[in-house]
Amino acid sequence: KTNVLDDVQIVIHKTILLGDSGVGKTSLLVKFDTGKFESGKFSATVGIGFTTKVVEVDDTKVKLQIWDTAGQERFRSVTHAYYRDAHALLLLYDVTNKHSFDNIRAWLGEISDYAQDDVAIMLLGNKADCGTERAVRRELGERLAKEYNVAFMETSAKSGQNVELAFHAVAKELKCRR
Ligand code: GTP
Numbered sequence: 396k397t398n399v400l401d402d403v404q405i406v407i408h409k410t411i412l413l414g415d416s417g418v419g420k421t422s423l424l425v426k427f428d429t430g431k432f433e434s435g436k437f438s439a440t441v442g443i444g445f446t447t448k449v450v451e452v453d454d455t456k457v458k459l460q461i462w463d464t465a466g467q468e469r470f471r472s473v474t475h476a477y478y479r480d481a482h483a484l485l486l487l488y489d490v491t492n493k494h495s496f497d498n499i500r501a502w503l504g505e506i507s508d509y510a511q512d513d514v515a516i517m518l519l520g521n522k523a524d525c526g527t528e529r530a531v532r533r534e535l536g537e538r539l540a541k542e543y544n545v546a547f548m549e550t551s552a553k554s555g556q557n558v559e560l561a562f563h564a565v566a567k568e569l570k571c572r573r
């Protein structure tokens with residue numbers, strides 16, 4: 396027997412993945428959703444879509460609606476429309492791609508232009524599994540996050556490092572705030 400009132404009380408936490416094309420937004424979400432990682436083939440996301448995941452925080456179920464955006468420049472104006480009602484933003488760069496890290500300041504600028512002031516932001520340095528190709532030291536990410544007063548983690552969609560933890564941290568933050 397379903398209880399109609401249960402549905403009424405569900406709070407949806409809208410979370411958006413942002414960052415340059417190729418940093419691993421789709422891979423991170425797929426890893427979190429299915430536990431799988433496909434290496435080698437890169438197909439850039441076109442358009443926008445979401446996946447719903449329930450994360451348990453201190454015995455409470457927190458429902459995250461996670462939007463995967465297209466990082467390519469030509470899709471930016473479409474993405475802006477989704478910022479306004481977002482509760483959390485996961486902003487990714489690729490630790491093997493210095494350019495994607497340098498662009499983070501521009502991304503944070505767009506976020507302050509289009510998102511709500513109280514949006515929860517987490518900066519993620521993805522592809523942390525790529526030891527030898529690393530171009531951005533962990534400390535640089537930490538420092539930038541501190542400067543903008545946002546949370547920070549290094550992740551890997553390939554190894555799974557901090558993937559659950561990152562989404563769990565977002566769910567916990569949103570549960571506390573809302
Ligand atoms: P757009 O959709 O264009 O914005 O790109 P995206 O950010 O969704 O990137 P995507 O997840 O498609 O990943 C780009 C490429 O990087 C793919 O070839 C992935 O296999 C690879 N990749 C993603 N995450 C990781 C990671 O953590 N480690 C390694 N080694 N490769 C990764």
Ligand code: MG
Binds near residue numbers: 420422438439440465
């Ligand atoms: Mg993608």
